[in-house]
Amino acid sequence: MIPFVILLLCIAILPLIHATEHRWEQNSTKLTVALVLGLPVAAEATVAAITAAGGTARAFACDITDHAAVAAAVAATEAALGPIGALVNNAGWDVFRLFKDSTPAELQQLADASLVDAIRVHAQWQQPSETTERDGVLPDGFFA
16 A cells, blocks of 8 residues: 555656656656565565465565675575575666667676576575575576
8 A cells, every 4th residue: 555655656746846757757767666665565466365265475665786785685585484495586777778779888788687696595595504405496486
């Protein structure tokens, strides 16, 4: 409910503020705000559906560009659910334009989010532990 209220406030207020009025006209800005507010809600809805079906689930968010955040997410996941048996990397970043129109910096950020940061998550997950044995890697989250 609160993300929806925040979205409504953004729709009502941001076009009125001089510093944000032109930025708010861009659909990519509206999409970004909606995704940032909506993804945690979607994650919690997924957890609720899995729990309702008799499973065990938790949602953990982290910035995969931040090594400490990745380590904390792996530790929190294993503390709550036990050893991670599979890793799913569904991270990504993009700009909302044709690929051919992307700048070199945007292409580098795309590569970092899609590959480099995913490798960082995998490396953290593969850290040896006295109590954890790693089973396998899937191409796209953590599964305990």
